[in-house]
Amino acid sequence: QVQLVESGGGLVPPGGSLNLSCAGFGSIINNGAMGWYRQAPGSQRELVASHSRETWTYYADSVKGRFTISRDNARNTISLQMSSLRPEDTATYYCNNACSGYGCYEVNDFYPWGQGTQVTVSS
Numbered sequence: 282q283v284q285l286v287e288s289g290g291g292l293v294p295p296g297g298s299l300n301l302s303c304a305g306f307g308s309i310i311n312n313g314a315m316g317w318y319r320q321a322p323g324s325q326r327e328l329v330a331s332h333s334r335e336t337w338t339y340y341a342d343s344v345k346g347r348f349t350i351s352r353d354n355a356r357n358t359i360s361l362q363m364s365s366l367r368p369e370d371t372a373t374y375y376c377n378n379a380c381s382g383y384g385c386y387e388v389n390d391f392y393p394w395g396q397g398t399q400v401t402v403s404s
Contacts, residue, residue, distance in 0.1 A: 283392045285376055290398030298364040301398055303376030305357035314339070315352060316379030317361045319372035319400075330361060331379035339382050343369070366402045373397040 289301040301317065316331030316339075330350040331339045338350055349362040359376055375397040380390055 285392055285395035287374060287376055287395050287398040290374060290400045292401045292403065293366055294404050295367060295402055297366050297402065298362070299366065299400060301361040301363065301374055301400075303359045303361075303395075305376075305392075314379035314382040315359050315376060316382075316384065317350060317359070318375045318377060318384075319370075320375070320397075321372040324372075326375070328379060328384040329374075331382045331384070332359060333382060337382065339379075363400070366400075368402050371400060371402050373399050 284306040286304045286306070287301060289299060291299060293299055312334050314331040314333045317329050318326050319329050320326040327341065329341045329344050330348055332350045332352040334354060340348060347363065347365045350359065352359045361374070363370065375394055377391050377394060378385055385391055
């Protein structure tokens with residue numbers, strides 16, 4: 282049984298920083314990309330960053346230059362360093378399979394979604 286556990290969210294003022302972590306447990310053998318997704322209330326889940334098993338990374342335009350994704354294959358963890366946070370970054374953040382790097386298109390390609398970690402950017 283695969284389990285993804287996200288942590289590190291919180292309430293920060295605009296311009297603040299947070300470091301999110303995701304730990305994978307169970308039979309996660311992912312030779313493809315892993316990514317961070319976010320979902321704001323009333324919006325669809327979107328991919329914000331992904332990291333291949335090697336060094337390739339992808340960032341959505343809205344976070345480019347502000348977020349940095351990293352991956353530790355040996356420990357089955359991925360992290361998202363977020364800086365210069367904006368109110369529009371407020372969402373629940375999840376990690377999951379990102380397939381080729383730009384997200385997955387089939388429901389069955391995703392691991393079971395974790396609970397996510399809430400990020401709120403507000404003064």
